[in-house]
Amino acid sequence: MKAIDIIPLFVIIPLAAAFLISLVGRFIKRSSEVIIFISSLALLGLSLYARFLLNSAPGKILVYKIGGWAPPFGICMVMDGLSSFMLVTVNLIAFFVAVYSLSYMNQYTDKPKFFTLFSLMVCGMNGVIITGDLFNLFVFLEIASIASYALVAFGTEAEELEASFKYAIMGSVASAFIFIGIAFLYSFTSTLNMADMARILAYKQNAWVIPFAGVLFLMGFGLKSSLVPFHAWLPDAHPSAPAPISAMLSGVLIKTLGVYSLVRVFFNIIGSTHGYLGILMFLGVVSMLVGVVLALSQWDLKRLLAYHSISQIGYVVLGIGLGTPLGVLGGLFHLFNHSVFKSLLFLNSGSVDYAAGTRDLKETGGLGKLMPVTAKTNLAASMAIAGIPPFNGFFSKTIIIIACLQKGFTGYAICAVIGSILTLSSFMKVQRFVFLGEVKDKLKNIKEAPFAMVFSTVCLAIICVLGGLMLLPSLRFFLDDAVAVVLKGTSYAGVVLEAASK
Amino acid sequence: MIDNPKTGMTLIVKTITRLTVGLILLFGIYIILHGHLSPGGGFAGGVIVALSFVHLMLAFGKDVAISKVSKNLASNLESIGALMFLSIALLGFLGGSFFLNILPKGTPFNLFSAGIIPLCNIAIGIKVGVGLFAIFLTLVIVEKSK
């Protein structure tokens, strides 16, 4: 087996794990937990290995042809700087969430089904990231979406079913828009391979089909990533899911299905022009402000965190929409940081829920003395999301603000600073109401969370603290390769087709 | 087949069902196996196989249908079908790349030709057929939950 053969393993391992757990999980006790632990650890190791393998590949790109069929006839899997960056993010968070849910899901009745759906969701996300074919992206996007609709409704209480129904209908409408966009582009270029389509679209620039398909993609992927006119499903769906699934949804799903696909289609296939980038920046700034203002009046802990997800995705889209090297670096770095600290915040809210049995901020209080580890990790995550040095959120937000000022958008930079200040006030409220103050009578006997949950949260908090080190020159390659792929634009096509012909 | 006059439909429907259920199942298997020669293949053939079981349930009532294919059997067969498909795809690694067509391809228009495509069709046919019937069972047999 050559080294390039590890690329399909990112889809094979979670798919095999999902169906194995579905088959033997009911007969052999605790087999589902062993299988999910091994598979997520293997995926994390493989993604880190692939990242280092890419350093020695010619042209920093690896193309795997499925079945030996060369593109444009066959489906190819492309591993370049942006794909390997997203793979490391997704598999890192998936591993820690899987470890956390080994003990959190003891409250629910059906653990094998949960791990089957979780593994299918990870398979779908990995497939979206590494594929090089537009319809294959749609199929994997649907796999991940359908798994997430079922996971949001996992507890089958009344509120969870209502939230899952809303999410499912809106997600299906978004997928319909994406499908019609793909249909228009296929009829225009008569190919489905991303690199081939980029090459053909570079010749035929002035046709009405390209902006039309672009707007359809913006509506579809914008709903999946919850930009502001399309955000209405997120505050209902993310709190209703069980806590590890909220961490996965808010941490990685809206980024792979939404932001990554948007970047691939807009920068590498259609080719970014000032019109599209201006729209992306405007939607990003509006998301930033709307999310953080609506979060100020929330008293439900997870609903507050969900509104902050909308706001932070606004930062990411603002950074990427700037189009300059510094802006895209800030946007992608903030994407990684937000995965880490938002997952940590949701896992902490799950620990509070597991121990105290409530999510309402008015009912909790003084838990800092009874759950010291959770209180300290929550403090670390709150300071990271608010942008206080030396946590990782500070570096990424500063880079985005400086990039805005460099390009002359001082209004957007001031909005970013205002958003950051309001985020800080919101999280000071959370810290005070949950962990400081007096302990209520009925909560006097709670203990710290079990070992698996504490392990995941402490590891994520350590990554929060050390995240700023990724800007050191020796580790910069991780982000720089991703930025280079985004800025290369449609010349990505030439690199892929040349690497595929070897 | 048990002929309980209280469950299911009338006697005429039950008699015709006894005659046609086997034919529908056979037709579905024919479409699955000839997927590389004529239109159809795994998905369409699987749906027809599932429809034969649904026909049985509609005519005789759900107890007879569950005694033929129970919920646990449906769930296990579905996972086995998916794992079969994945292992056929992994066999391609022996030849070079994932999902490569490594079995001998034979002469065109014969039944035993085209490499791994008939085997993939059989795996998908099992999975889709049993899976669709399992969806139907879950929707019809709604347990009263609080």
Next chain:
Amino acid sequence: MTLYFLCLMLFCVGLYGVLRKRNLVKIIVGLGIMEYAMNLFFVLLGYRFDGRAPIVARDQNILNMVDPLPQALVLTSIVIGLAVTALIISIAIRIYEKYGTFDITKIKKLKG
């Protein structure tokens, strides 16, 4: 050209159903109409003038076929639509058990 326009009109009819109807089951039916319209649109894109069915039989020599690629992709899309519809319908059945109504103006426990 008018065929494509009619397909997109059918898509808009389905979208109207999803947006404006108050009954849960009618919303699901609207979603189903949208799925039909988009699959039909994709298959119609593959038509070539004077084309025949893209099947190679033993002793026929067909010169111009319609495009077979959209037909294979639409097969996948129909199965995806089936899975989503099954999931949404089972969620709707459980909502009826918990809330006692199918009217979306009365299913409003999540607010704010």
